[in-house]
Amino acid sequence: MLGFGLNKGYLCLVLQETLLSPQLHSDVDVGVETIKYVLMGEGAGSIFNIDENTGDIHATKRLDREEQAYYTLKAQAIDRQTNKSVEPESEFIIKVQDINDNEPKFLDGPYIAGIPEMSPVGTSVMQVTATDADDPTYGNSARVIYSILTGQPYFSVEPKTGIIRTALPNMDREAKDQYILVIQAKDMVGLMGGLSGTTSVTVTLTDVNDNPPRFPRKSEQYYVPESLPVGSTVARIKAADADIGQNAEMEYKIVDGDGEGVFKINVDKGTQEGIVAINKELDYETKFSYTLRIEASNKHVDNRFLSVGPFMDTTTVKITVEDVDEPPVFSQRLYTMVESEAAKIGSSIGTVTAHDPDSSHSSVRYSIDRNTDLERYFNIDANSGLITIAKPLDRETNAVHNITVLAIESQNPAQIGKGYVAISILDINDNAPEFAMEYETNVCENAPPGQVIQEISAVDKDEPLNGHWFYFSLPPDASSINFTLQDNKDNTASVITKRNGFRRQEQSVFYLPIVIVDSGTPSLSSTNTLTIRVCDCDADGIAQTCNAEAYTLPAGLSTGALIAILACVLTLLVLVLLIVTMRRRKKEPLIFDEERDVRENIVRYDDEGGGEEDTEAFDMTTLRNLNIIRDNKSRRDVTPEIQFLSRPSLRSAPDNLIFREFIWERLKEADVDPCAPPYDSLQTYAFEGNGSVAESLSSLGSISSNSEHNYDYLSDWGPRFKRLADMYGTVEDNLYS
Structure with a gap:
């Protein structure tokens, strides 16, 4: 019991976690219940209660030092009548005293560790650590001792440090590769009544190269047909190795035997097998049995274990070659021959030879594969293999002939060998420059x-x-x-x-x-x-x-013909003027709408003539494109007696020259052509020459193809005929000049 009057400062109460019943008392309190005690501070009213009459302090629940080790409280003594403090306020601390109520715990467990196999005794595996929540400064509640419950006699643990070590020598991974240990931590220094906790430790033995390779059998027998091509696999052998990973990687080599050079061996990295393959062609007739001595060794050797024995092993592989029916074989794979292109048919070029490689030595017949000699330039003697010329050779057509010769076994025609012949043709001077x-x-x-x-x-x-x-x-x-x-x-x-x-x-x-x-x-x-x-x-x-024709007057053209042409032009001009006059009287426009039809020529007959045939006397397209070759059109109602060839296109020249050439060509054709229109017809041509900005005088291009025909088409020919008259006058002057 503490009195406030005697202790005017901090008081410290040391209480156990399991029991609490201190009492406060004031010297003023005479026992007649005139004084009331009041408690304030941490846990007051929740964890701690005070009897206001006696000053006894009680804990309402169990205290846990690991949750809170100290509580700071304040107390007062108050007069019940005046409700005033009769003592100064006093502050005190309650310290919770620890008891052993927490067991050790391995916060990092369970553990996993690995050590190499064959490790010596005492090799450290790992260290485990347990923690105890009790007060390490009070008693032995937090003092832990380690021990091994499971894992003996292979491993041990140091009691104070928790270091796990190997306890047996030469632990072999191939015998057992994993161990599970149970480690215990006990407080109170391991004494009776202490609390304990456990954890597991998984220890894996890692592999070391402590096992040499070993062949399961000391000899192997294999049978191989002689027809297998080079590179084919004939055997797969494997040496056993108890190690794993890179410690089990193998190397194979042929160390002895009569098959060196004929066979080779490589390693399959996926399976660590030795693959025996053909290095040279096999021939039963030459050699039908081989013996190989093959050695297998570890690729990575650990020198610490060389005392175990040599890290290699050998086995004997016997390979028997089986006979097969083979096709004939040529003495050369490629024959080269040379012949002059002047050689005559039947001349010999060269000979090829082939033989049956089988023990039967069947006879061979020869032929040429015609897929390589499509023109059949060559023949071959079926028995001797002599190649001769079958057709004349021409170096300019084919300088080299590559042919394939077939050798067929007589007893078995299905067996066919192939030989290749390259025949070069020598040049002679047989072509003129x-x-x-x-x-x-x-x-x-x-x-x-x-x-x-x-x-x-x-x-x-x-x-x-x-x-x-x-x-x-x-x-x-x-x-x-x-x-x-x-x-x-x-x-x-x-x-x-x-x-x-x-x-x-x-x-x-x-x-x-x-x-x-x-x-x-x-x-x-x-x-x-x-x-x-x-x-x-x-x-x-x-x-x-x-073109010389533009300078030469045709023999059939006379001065009278020119006068006749001009007279026709003047007649047409008068006719047009009459029509224009009639139009003006009717007050009709001289210019047509675009939909009206316009004719490019006027054809007049004094007899019935040839009808529409006369309208085909010329082609306006030809007039517009003088550089296009002109095709003569014949009358369908007149059988022509003379055929004319189309003239070549005129080259570019000045318009006056082109126009004169055009007129003379037409006049010449009309004079001698029996297919021309009737002689009393008149053909007019509106031609402006090459390079005209206005192009042709024809108005056909402005008339739509679907317009209705209007035969009042001569009203706009007045100006055109005037230009025609001017041009023809110019032509006349030029011609007579």
Whole structure:
């Protein structure tokens, strides 16, 4: 019992976790219940209660030091009548005294550890740690001792530190690779009455290379057909190794036997098997049995365990080759032969040979695979294998012939061997030289003598060893006063003018024969004709036109024909003027709407004529496109007696020249053509020449194809005929001039 009057400061009450019943008392209290005790602070009213009459302090529930070890409280003594404090307020601390009520716990458990197999005794595995929530400064409640409950005699644990160590030597992973230990921690220094806790520790033994490879059998037997190709697998062997991972990785090699070089061995990294494969072709007739001594060893060796024994093992592999019926085999895989393209049919080129590799040595017959000799240039003797020429050879067509020869076993025709023959054709000089291209040669009318108008070269299909060399000349009997030829001594020649000036009216085309001789043995020559056209050129020497017809009047055209043409034009002009006058009287417009039909020619007959055939006398498309080749259309009601070829297209030239050529061509055709319209018909052509901005005078292009016909179409021909009259007048003047 503490009195407030005697202790004017902090008081400390030490209480156990299981029992609490202290009492406070004031010296003023005389026992007649005039004083009331009041408690304040941590836990007052919830954990701690005070009897206001006696001052006894009671705990309402069990105290736990691990939750709170100290409580700070305040107490007062109050006069019941005045309700005033009779003593100064006093503060005191209640300290909870610890008892052993918590067992040790392994907060990090359960544990997993690993150590190499064959570890020596005392090898540290790991350290375990247990914690006790009791007060380590009071008694032995928190003092822990470790012990091993399960795992003996293989492992032990240090009591104070909790370090686990191996207890037996040479623990073999291959015998047992995992151990489960149970470790106990007990407080009170392990004395009777102490609390304890346990945890588990899983210890795994890791592998070390302590086991050598071992073959399960000391000898193996395998049978292999001789027809297996190189690279085929003939055997798979494996040495057993109790280790795992990289400690079980193997290496195999052939260390002895008569099969070295014929067979090879590799490792399958996935299965660690040794794969025996064929390294050279097998032949039963040559050797039918092989013996191999194969060694297996660990790839990674641990020197600590070399005392166990050699980390390798050997086995014997016997391989027996089985006989199979094989196809014939040629003495060479590829035969190369050479023959001249001048060789005659039936000439021998060379011989191929094949034999049956089997012990029966059957006879062989030969043939040519026609899929490689489609043209059947060659034949082969079925018995001897002699290859001969069946057709004339031409190096320029095919310089090398690659053929396949078949060798067929007589006793078993299904067995067929293949041989390959490359026949190279030697060149002879059997092709004459010729122009390298088709030359288009022009000469200007004003060309001076000595002017080079063309350089020519030659080609030859032959291939001489020293290359081509050509010689150019004019034939001796074809001397020309117009042109000469100069051999440039470099496989080219120059054509040179020999006279001063040319006239198209006299001769528009010259044909110059040129002799080309090659340098072969014997040499060959050819005569090639060079076509030279005389052209009208501008000041820069550029050809404008090379057509001579525009300067020559046709023999059938007379002055009367021209007068007749002009008279017809004037007649039509008068007719049009009459129609225009009638239109004006009716006050109708001279210009049609776009939907009205417009005719491009007027055809008048004094007899019934040929009807619609006369309207086909010409094609307006041809008039608009003079550069297009003109096709003559024949009358279907008249059988023509003379066939005419279409004329070539006119080259670009000034409009006056083109127009004059056009008129003369039409006049010539009309004079001699039996398919022309009746002679009393008149054909008019509205032509403005090339390059006209207005293009054709025809108004057909402005009329839609689906418009209704209107035959009042001559009202707009007045201005056109005036232009036609002007043009024809110009033509007449030009012609007579």
